[in-house]
Amino acid sequence: DIQMTQSPSSLSTSVGDRVTITCRASQSISSYLTWYQHKPGKAPQVLIYGASHLQTGVPSRFVGSGSGTDFTLTISSLQPEDFATYYCQQSYDIPGTFGQGTKLELK
Amino acid sequence: QVQLQESGPGLVNPSETLSLTCTVSSGSISTYYWSWIRQPPGKGLEWIGYINYSGNTNYNPSLKSRVTISLDTSKKQFSLKLSSVTAADTAVYYCARLNWNAFRKFDYWGQGTLVTVSS
Numbered sequence: 001d002i003q004m005t006q007s008p009s010s011l012s013t014s015v016g017d018r019v020t021i022t023c024r025a026s027q028s029i030s031s032y033l034t035w036y037q038h039k040p041g042k043a044p045q046v047l048i049y050g051a052s053h054l055q056t057g058v059p060s061r062f063v064g065s066g067s068g069t070d071f072t073l074t075i076s077s078l079q080p081e082d083f084a085t086y087y088c089q090q091s092y093d094i095p096g097t098f099g100q101g102t103k104l105e106l107k
Numbered sequence: 108q109v110q111l112q113e114s115g116p117g118l119v120n121p122s123e124t125l126s127l128t129c130t131v132s133s134g135s136i137s138t139y140y141w142s143w144i145r146q147p148p149g150k151g152l153e154w155i156g157y158i159n160y161s162g163n164t165n166y167n168p169s170l171k172s173r174v175t176i177s178l179d180t181s182k183k184q185f186s187l188k189l190s191s192v193t194a195a196d197t198a199v200y201y202c203a204r205l206n207w208n209a210f211r212k213f214d215y216w217g218q219g220t221l222v223t224v225s226s
Contacts (some may be wrong), residue, residue: 034212043216050210087152091211095167098152
């Protein structure tokens with residue numbers, strides 16, 4: 001299985017901050033990388049797919065970059081509704097594997 | 108707007124079979140892939156498997172011997188069966204649409220249903 005390593009696992013941050021989350025694959029996954037936002041009790045939602053494509057309806061403050069093995073999700077100015085857990089996931093190979101998640105908490 | 112809703116027992120006895128159904132409202136079930144994903148308490152997300160519109164399936168090798176996913180297009184439903192369950196199968200189970208032609212993203216998810224394995 002392709003291992004996805006996400007960092008940090010948690011982050012204390014404030015509204016207005018710029019946040020960067022990284023995800024590293026154990027082998028090249030080209031651009032088959034999706035970022036999800038997950039809030040408790042809710043369905044996870046796609047933010048970014050294909051490493052850098054913004055999902056329809058997602059605010060432009062969410063930016064994805066990278067290819068191969070190293071990927072980044074940047075939130076340019078954190079909003080109150082952005083406090084959630086974020087997951088990366090590779091869909092290059094079966095099984096599609098997820099990172100362990102990054103939980104954004106209010107400082 | 109595509110909506111997915113999981114249904115099924117919230118409690119399953121050890122060694123028995125876990126059965127869940129996902130109902131798809133709005134949109135076609137016949138042109139996408141459909142998947143199950145789970146999250147044990149305090150742990151990360153684990154992809155279980157998918158079925159496509161032709162009935163072809165693909166399962167996580169770690170669960171392959173115990174998993175069956177099926178599709179009923181007339182009811183706009185797909186189902187998960189996981190046999191010989193143990194406490195390790197306790198998790199929130201999500202159904203999701205797998206958009207194969209868009210970098211294989213899970214673009215719509217259900218809200219999830221907690222299944223506890225316990226006697």
